Amino acid sequence: MNRTTLSLIAGTTALAAVTGFAALSAPDAPGTDTAAKAAAQLPVERTSLLCPAPSTSDLAETSYTSFTPVTKGTGSGGKAELREAAEESADAPADGEDKGKGKDDGKSGGDKPAKPVLTPKEPGKPVTGDSSGGDAPALVGTADGRFAPGWTVQETTEVAAGTGRGLQGVNCTAPDTDFWFPGASTDADRTDYVHLTNPDDSAAVVDLELYGKDGALKSAVGEGITVPPHSSEPVLLSTLTGERQTNLTVHVNVRSGRVGAAVQALDDKLGGDWLAASTDPSGSLVLPGIPDDATSVRLVAFTPDDADADLKVRLASPSGPITPAGHETLHVKGGMTTAVDLGDVTRGEAGSLVLTPTDRSVPVVAALRVVRGKGDKQETAFIPATRPVGTRATSADNSGKGSTLSLTAPGAAATVKVTASAGSEGGTPVSKTYTIKAGTTQDIEPPAPGGLKGTYALTVETVSGGPVYGARTLTASEGGVPAFTVQTLPDDRGTVAVPEADEDLSVLQK
Numbered sequence: 001m002n003r004t005t006l007s008l009i010a011g012t013t014a015l016a017a018v019t020g021f022a023a024l025s026a027p028d029a030p031g032t033d034t035a036a037k038a039a040a041q042l043p044v045e046r047t048s049l050l051c052p053a054p055s056t057s058d059l060a061e062t063s064y065t066s067f068t069p070v071t072k073g074t075g076s077g078g079k080a081e082l083r084e085a086a087e088e089s090a091d092a093p094a095d096g097e098d099k100g101k102g103k104d105d106g107k108s109g110g111d112k113p114a115k116p117v118l119t120p121k122e123p124g125k126p127v128t129g130d131s132s133g134g135d136a137p138a139l140v141g142t143a144d145g146r147f148a149p150g151w152t153v154q155e156t157t158e159v160a161a162g163t164g165r166g167l168q169g170v171n172c173t174a175p176d177t178d179f180w181f182p183g184a185s186t187d188a189d190r191t192d193y194v195h196l197t198n199p200d201d202s203a204a205v206v207d208l209e210l211y212g213k214d215g216a217l218k219s220a221v222g223e224g225i226t227v228p229p230h231s232s233e234p235v236l237l238s239t240l241t242g243e244r245q246t247n248l249t250v251h252v253n254v255r256s257g258r259v260g261a262a263v264q265a266l267d268d269k270l271g272g273d274w275l276a277a278s279t280d281p282s283g284s285l286v287l288p289g290i291p292d293d294a295t296s297v298r299l300v301a302f303t304p305d306d307a308d309a310d311l312k313v314r315l316a317s318p319s320g321p322i323t324p325a326g327h328e329t330l331h332v333k334g335g336m337t338t339a340v341d342l343g344d345v346t347r348g349e350a351g352s353l354v355l356t357p358t359d360r361s362v363p364v365v366a367a368l369r370v371v372r373g374k375g376d377k378q379e380t381a382f383i384p385a386t387r388p389v390g391t392r393a394t395s396a397d398n399s400g401k402g403s404t405l406s407l408t409a410p411g412a413a414a415t416v417k418v419t420a421s422a423g424s425e426g427g428t429p430v431s432k433t434y435t436i437k438a439g440t441t442q443d444i445e446p447p448a449p450g451g452l453k454g455t456y457a458l459t460v461e462t463v464s465g466g467p468v469y470g471a472r473t474l475t476a477s478e479g480g481v482p483a484f485t486v487q488t489l490p491d492d493r494g495t496v497a498v499p500e501a502d503e504d505l506s507v508l509q510k
Contacts, residue, residue: 023215034270039497043074043149049174050260051082051139052195052274054131056158057164062157064129064139065397067421067457071149071494078145082118082129082153084137085197087232089198118145121185126396126457127425137187138232140199141172149494152457155395156185156485158476160378164266166379167476169485170274175199177254179261179277182300182337183367183382184248186238189268194250196225197260204257208235212245212300215335227259234264247339249302249365252277270371271379275484276383281305283361285385287368288352288404289471289486292443292468296371297342299330299353301364306334309362313346316352316408329358350443352408352469355385372482379478381486384416387466389416390491395458395472400448403475405458406435412466418458420447425454436468460489 054062068080117139120127123146143151153172154210159165184192198204208222212311220241220416237250252261267274279285281304290297305311309332315322324345345351351502355366367384395405398420407416419431436442446458460470470489477483 004445005448007156010318025176030278031092039499040496041317042498043495044493045148045480046142046144047148047151048175048199049139049151049172049214050175050197051153051155052170052197052260052262052264053138054136054155055159055168057159059130059136059160059162060134061159063128063397064118065126065128065455066118066120067126067152067155067394067396068120068143068147069150069392069394069459070124071146073171074146074149074192076146078143079149080141080143080151081119082139082141084117085139085232086142086472116360119249121150123147124429125422126455128455134266138195138197139172140197140230148490150392150394152394152396152492153346154327154395154487155439156266156397157475158478160478163391165405165463165486166271166274166478166481167483169474170262170276171487173260173262175258175260177258179216179252180281180302181250181263181277182280182302182365183235183275183276183369184242184250185246186244186265187246187250191266192237192266193234193391194237194252195232195234195262195264196227196252198227198229198257199260200257201229202229202257204259205255206259207253207255209238209251209253210237210241211249211251211335211337213337214239216243217241224434226408240249246298247337249300249337265379265382269378271483273381275367275382276384278365278367279387279490280373281363281365283363284364285355286352286408286410287366287383287385288408288441288469288488289383290351290353290368290370291473291484292346292348292350292369293372294346294370295344295374297345299342299366300337300339300365300367300369301330301332303332303334303362303364305362307362308333309364311357311364312358314354316354316439316441317349318412318440318442318491320454323392330355332364339466350406350441352406352441354410361498370486372484375495377481379481379483381484381488383471384488386469386488387490389460389470392459392492392494393470393489394492395487396487397474398446398456398458400452401448402475405444405446405470406441406473407436407444407460407468407470409436409437409438409466409468414465414468415463416461416468417461418444418446420449421459423449423452423454427452427456434461438466
């Protein structure tokens with residue numbers, strides 16, 4: 001083995017330990033002991049989260065909750081903080097500028113250091129902040145050391161009236177280069193924005209691709225959108241195309257750099273919410289957490305593949321799998337968005353939708369638009385297909401009432417541990433174990449910390465059994481409107497696999 005190969009191995013392993021975005025593996029040589037080379041799971045050492053600007057409404061009231069679960073093996077150092085994107089830009093010197101200049105030296109014109117919006121004090125205890133009105137900016141956050149593994153930030157906004165009135169919630173996301181949003185719209189009643197947030201020191205270049213019921217929509221202005229460093233750009237979807245489409249799939253493709261992305265879907269009549277990205281295209285998908293009192297459920301699906309996809313549609317109910325009458329299967333044409341209204345598919349019971357291929361597996365993305373209420377008292381939320389809970393997942397923003405935890409085990413039965421953290425202003429953590437039967441969905445009124453004061457976090461950990469998928473529904477009463485928002489609970493990816501060395505590589509470098 002030469003020095004170059006050794007350097008690549010060392011560099012990749014270091015990247016995995018620091019970012020949590022890489023895992024290193026190599027094919028086993030014949031006769032080797034696989035167990036001896038099992039990868040160690042180590043906590044990630046640094047992570048980033050991006051929160052979109054919450055609302056343009058003067059009536060908006062927004063709260064932020066930051067939480068990091070306690071993780072073994074992290075040591076005692078580190079910090080986490082959220083800053084306004086524009087303020088972070090002011091802190092960063094321009095290319096070629098002396099890094100010692102531009103700071104506040106007591107003279108007029110000096111830039112004052114940006115003040116963090118949220119600064120957590122310790123893992124295991126949430127910290128909260130809030131803002132009012134329509135001027136709240138996008139936030140850029142970083143965490144390292146003991147604050148990095150599993151760091152979660154929830155943004156929740158209440159809008160009293162107007163387009164998008166109701167409860168809107170979104171988990172702040174890690175920057176990436178590829179996002180899929182089935183369930184967007186350019187319908188006359190909808191005002192949908194895709195928010196693009198750039199955390200880095202150089203500009204990002206993004207293509208926005210729109211797919212309707214007949215395929216790709218022509219849009220020259222959706223190509224080559226520049227997102228400046230440390231800034232956020234909301235792009236109104238109706239400005240990208242002249243076509244009115246009730247159901248759209250938006251593909252955010254980053255040519256250079258990386259961004260955080262989320263779609264804010266606002267309806268004149270049905271309230272509104274954030275539409276988070278679907279999990280990566282896959283042959284089988286799970287969409288967990290349909291509320292038991294949902295009055296209307298719409299499934300929107302898309303395959304980027306050239307081939308059509310045929311999917312079995314099943315509802316994982318509290319008693320077991322159910323085939324929705326009249327919707328046994330779904331045919332999705334390649335490159336075209338398909339939507340089907342499932343009505344009140346849950347029929348008064350909690351449920352999760354499970355999509356599996358009828359024959360050949362074709363990658364698909366999907367999301368649900370869920371409506372609660374009737375008449376002029378309706379409210380909307382979205383549930384994208386998501387990854388399983390895996391080792392651990394967290395919902396950061398919960399109060400003494402109004403939170404429901406929905407867990408489904410579409411394959412084998414599973415046991416999970418749910419932990420309610422200490423409250424942001426006081427309280428004692430408490431844990432409880434639940435068994436989810438195979439093929440079912442169970443709605444749980446989550447445990448609350450003893451002596452709760454303030455906001456608390458819920459952490460779900462898989463103990464045994466098959467994969468579990470989860471979502472948290474937050475509800476509130478807004479003038480008789482059943483306001484609600486749903487956030488899925490994918491694995492927090494707080495640890496990364498790092499291979500253990502079989503031998504002293506330093507000897508081979510001599």
